[in-house]
Amino acid sequence: MGAKFLLRHVARLLLTVIAAGILGSxxxxxxxxxxxxxxxxxxRLSREYxxxxxxxxxxxxxxxxxxxxxxFGVSSSLRRPVAELLRERLPVxxxxxxxxxxxxxxxxxxxxxxxxxxxxxxxxxxxxxxxSVFLAVPSGALALLCLVAGLPASMALAALLFPRVYxxxxxxxxxxxxxxxxxxxxxRGVPGWRILAAHVVPVAGxxxxxxxxxxxxxxxxxxxxxxxxxxxxxxxxxxxxxALARDLPVLVTxxxxxxxxxxxxxxxxxxxxxxxxxxxx
Amino acid sequence: MRWxxxxxxxxxxxxxxxxxxxxxxxxxxxxxxxxxxAPSREFPLGTDDLGxxxxxxxxxxxxxxLLLAPTAAVLSTxxxxxxxxxxxxxxxxxxxxxxxxxxxxLSIPTILILLTARAMMPLNISPWSSILITCLLLxxxxxxxxxxxxxADVSSLLGSAFLLQARACGQSRLRILVRxxxxxxxxxxxxQFWILVPVFILSEANLSLLGLGxxxxxxxxxxxxxxxxxxxxxxERPWVLAPLLALMLTILCVYAAVPQGDES
Numbered sequence: 001m002g003a004k005f006l007l008r009h010v011a012r013l014l015l016t017v018i019a020a021g022i023l024g025s026x027x028x029x030x031x032x033x034x035x036x037x038x039x040x041x042x043x044r045l046s047r048e049y050x051x052x053x054x055x056x057x058x059x060x061x062x063x064x065x066x067x068x069x070x071x072f073g074v075s076s077s078l079r080r081p082v083a084e085l086l087r088e089r090l091p092v093x094x095x096x097x098x099x100x101x102x103x104x105x106x107x108x109x110x111x112x113x114x115x116x117x118x119x120x121x122x123x124x125x126x127x128x129x130x131x132s133v134f135l136a137v138p139s140g141a142l143a144l145l146c147l148v149a150g151l152p153a154s155m156a157l158a159a160l161l162f163p164r165v166y167x168x169x170x171x172x173x174x175x176x177x178x179x180x181x182x183x184x185x186x187x188r189g190v191p192g193w194r195i196l197a198a199h200v201v202p203v204a205g206x207x208x209x210x211x212x213x214x215x216x217x218x219x220x221x222x223x224x225x226x227x228x229x230x231x232x233x234x235x236x237x238x239x240x241x242x243a244l245a246r247d248l249p250v251l252v253t254x255x256x257x258x259x260x261x262x263x264x265x266x267x268x269x270x271x272x273x274x275x276x277x278x279x280x281x
Numbered sequence: 282m283r284w285x286x287x288x289x290x291x292x293x294x295x296x297x298x299x300x301x302x303x304x305x306x307x308x309x310x311x312x313x314x315x316x317x318x319a320p321s322r323e324f325p326l327g328t329d330d331l332g333x334x335x336x337x338x339x340x341x342x343x344x345x346x347l348l349l350a351p352t353a354a355v356l357s358t359x360x361x362x363x364x365x366x367x368x369x370x371x372x373x374x375x376x377x378x379x380x381x382x383x384x385x386x387l388s389i390p391t392i393l394i395l396l397t398a399r400a401m402m403p404l405n406i407s408p409w410s411s412i413l414i415t416c417l418l419l420x421x422x423x424x425x426x427x428x429x430x431x432x433a434d435v436s437s438l439l440g441s442a443f444l445l446q447a448r449a450c451g452q453s454r455l456r457i458l459v460r461x462x463x464x465x466x467x468x469x470x471x472x473q474f475w476i477l478v479p480v481f482i483l484s485e486a487n488l489s490l491l492g493l494g495x496x497x498x499x500x501x502x503x504x505x506x507x508x509x510x511x512x513x514x515x516x517e518r519p520w521v522l523a524p525l526l527a528l529m530l531t532i533l534c535v536y537a538a539v540p541q542g543d544e545s
Binding site for chain 2: 016019132133135136137138139140141144145147148217220222224225228229239240242244246247248251252254255258259262263266
């Protein structure tokens with residue numbers, strides 16, 4: 001069962017990569033500047049280089065092969081292999097994601113637990129108001145506001161994730177807290193913290209694991225405006241600069257890498273939630 | 282609360298429609314002798330680096346942002362109906378193809394598709410073309426989540442008793458679609474539209490903040506936010522936050538005005 005589940009996700013991931021690669025190469029093929037002899041624009045480029053990069057772009061299969069086995073293509077604006085650019089910039093993005101997502105997850109889950117266990121109106125209202133405000137601000141503006149407040153820009157990611165995590169986790173925990181056995185425990189006078197630890201969290205746990213997948217799916221794309229406005233040298237900034245320079249090979253590769261990260265995050269959370277569900281009977 | 286939100290949204294819409302009557306200056310009118318001045322009677326929100334009245338630009342920007350997002354939302358909802366509705370109605374293979382396309386679109390981060398699509402187009406375009414391109418991009422790429430919801434709804438409607446009865450009565454497919462299916466889909470379509478409007482307002486703001494959305498001198502809430510990039514000056518000139526407050530107010534009002542279903 002587990003192997004079948006894993007295989008299905010791996011197959012879906014591979015299919016997405018292939019489909020995104022073919023789509024990407026088609027996009028590059030039909031882009032307005034395609035076919036322009038780059039050596040006319042920049043005499044420093046050799047004829048061989050131009051011929052090779054043109055060939056790489058023409059054939060979707062060759063493009064995919066280059067993506068998977070060589071260097072992810074060459075950036076037309078930075079004149080460097082995309083793999084090299086990714087190696088340099090991915091750690092910056094992953095660090096920012098880890099920090100922002102970690103704080104967002106911790107804040108969302110803690111406040112959701114508090115809202116379910118403590119019955120004061122303020123405990124439920126304050127996070128709801130905060131969530132509404134954070135949901136109404138573009139991620140780029142959130143990053144700028146973080147910089148104004150003297151906070152690291154990745155805190156914008158925490159502010160962006162917090163409302164989603166809080167709303168999702170609170171709904172799951174409320175559903176688990178409304179189960180008949182929890183009501184019976186409360187009627188018998190079992191302390192609130194014990195009900196939460198022994199009856200609510202174990203039931204809601206597998207569903208809460210899905211939050212991790214959602215976090216990755218939101219966090220990676222959100223890093224584009226955050227890094228762009230905060231001038232962080234990560235993959236998000238690279239995507240923005242590539243868009244301004246119309247560097248389609250970089251954009252196509254980044255889109256594929258982002259899809260793989262998002263799909264892998266979803267698959268990992270599905271897999272762990274499934275394992276936890278089966279482990280819990 | 283809902284009625285307050287509707288009233289605020291109506292006021293914003295009215296100010297967008299009557300922008301030329303409300304704004305004391307043109308959105309591109311420059312007063313070179315007064316760059317970066319503080320709010321005054323003549324310039325209620327001060328002026329920007331080029332001496333343009335911030336208040337006038339905000340009012341005209343409201344028009345652009347409040348026109349662009351709903352238009353793109355209508356386009357997206359229409360595509361979602363086509364993809365989701367046809368997927369559910371037109372047979373197994375079509376349904377599988379449409380579902381796979383929707384899954385593929387959902388697994389690729391929208392901002393990267395937007396950047397790629399925007400990069401395929403010329404960067405130096407006229408301001409009006411930039412509005413059209415931004416609107417089309419958002420509309421053409423924002424449908425997948427809505428399509429999935431509509432597909433599920435159409436599938437459940439297709440198995441309902443009243444549609445079976447309509448079919449048994451010999452009603453044509455077109456009549457079933459127009460008289461039975463679409464009226465029952467209306468609440469879902471309206472909900473999807475209102476879900477997409479704030480998403481597109483935020484997307485436009487992010488794109489314009491990155492310099493890839495509505496281009497100058499035409500103002501939109503997104504490109505007005507670019508003034509925040511000089512963030513060190515914000516504590517001295519807090520009035521530059523006015524576009525952000527307008528954007529937040531609009532989105533909060535949309536959330537409050539649209540009736541929410543079950544929170545879970």
